[in-house]
Amino acid sequence: MGCKEKTEKVVEIASETAEEMHETTKPDLLNIMPIEHATMILAYKDIVIYVDPVGVPDLFNGKERPTYVLVTDIHGDHMDPTTLKELDLSNAVLIVPKAVAEKLPELNTKELVIMNNGENREFDSLKIEAIPMYNLRKEALKFHEKGRGNGYILTLGNERIYISGDTEDIPEMRQLQNIDVAFVCMNLPYTMTVESAASAVLDFKPKKVYPYHYRGSEGMSDVDKFKSIVNKENTDIDVVQLDWYKK
Numbered sequence: 487m488g489c490k491e492k493t494e495k496v497v498e499i500a501s502e503t504a505e506e507m508h509e510t511t512k513p514d515l516l517n518i519m520p521i522e523h524a525t526m527i528l529a530y531k532d533i534v535i536y537v538d539p540v541g542v543p544d545l546f547n548g549k550e551r552p553t554y555v556l557v558t559d560i561h562g563d564h565m566d567p568t569t570l571k572e573l574d575l576s577n578a579v580l581i582v583p584k585a586v587a588e589k590l591p592e593l594n595t596k597e598l599v600i601m602n603n604g605e606n607r608e609f610d611s612l613k614i615e616a617i618p619m620y621n622l623r624k625e626a627l628k629f630h631e632k633g634r635g636n637g638y639i640l641t642l643g644n645e646r647i648y649i650s651g652d653t654e655d656i657p658e659m660r661q662l663q664n665i666d667v668a669f670v671c672m673n674l675p676y677t678m679t680v681e682s683a684a685s686a687v688l689d690f691k692p693k694k695v696y697p698y699h700y701r702g703s704e705g706m707s708d709v710d711k712f713k714s715i716v717n718k719e720n721t722d723i724d725v726v727q728l729d730w731y732k733k
Contacts, residue, residue, distance in 0.1 A: 516642065516667070520728045521545050524563055524651075524699045526669070527552075530642045533612055537638075537649060539573060540566035546573060554612065557582040558619065558651035559635030560589055563699075567591045581607075581614060583636045603633055613641035619653035621677075626654070629676050639665070648692065652699070654678040655686035668692035672712060673702030680707050684715035687723065694724040701731060 519527040521541065527549060528535040536552040540563060551574050557565050565586050575595045582590070587600050601607060601616040608614075617639060620632035630652050637659075640647040645666040652671060653659065655678055662668075668690075672683040677699065687695050695716070700707040713725040 516645075516647075518696070518728070519549075520698070520730045522732070523701060523730055524558070524671070526698070528640075528642075528647070531611065533642065535612075535640070536573070536578075538564040540564065540569050543569070543572045551576075552578040554578060554609070555580045555595075556614075556636075556638055556649070557586045558637065558649070559583070559630065560585050561652070564635075564652070565589065579609065581638075583616070583634065585634045601636060603636065611642070615639040615641075618656060618658045619651040620656060622654040622656060626675055650699075652677050655682040659686050660689040662690040662692075665690060665692040666694065668695045669698045670695055671699035672697060672707045672709070673700050674704045674707070676702055680709070680712040681715065684712050687716055688719050691720065691723060693722075694726060696726050696728060698728070698730055706731075 514531065517529040521527060522545065524538045525540055526537045528537065529550065533554065534550045534552050536555045538558055539546065539555060555575060555578050559565065567590065570593055571591060575593055578595055579597045579599060580593065580595045581599045581601055583602055584600050587598065599607060601614065603616055603618045606613065606615045615638065616636040618632055619630060619635045619637040621627050621630045635651055637651040637653060638649045646664055648662060648665045648668040650659065650670050668687065670683050670687060671677045672680050697709040697712055700709055709727055713727070716723050716725055
């Protein structure tokens, strides 16, 4: 896929096949590839970002090698040492919170960077902010304690991309500003309800929001309901549903 206009403005598109990924090796648009649940690949120009890569190696066959890998938390649906060892990370900067770093095996990476809540780092053409992700409900506090895992805000070109990780509708999410693209979780009992997720999104008003991480032990969250709640109050927020759970 080509783009005649050379612009730093990031526009989001969805891509779901390895062939499409190869066609957009150096895309001028942000290419979003849902892999499964919390795992995705983002590509923009020369940057290929793997987010929470887990699962069998076949999921990543034919995909571009990562230049950055982000891991949000220690749980197996976000950090899988076996998957990380199988991937070619020789050209990748691996960015993780301290709790993840303490559980990593020896990996052949270009660089390991530990980021904790509140820290910012600038790399070539990429800025990363690590922000909190944690539970609020008393019955869920055991799942994600404050300070252990990271949500991330990425700045690519002129746009800001928010990746929630596992969290509820925490004040730090509600107070976000100038978010262009948001990936927001919603699953029980581990994160939050669709109502809580929608309420938070209506507070921080991203231009575009992608529901993800919406399968839990209590079943699939109703992302159609999430979209309905958001757009009933604010039709300017574009809710985009991708296929995170291919059959």
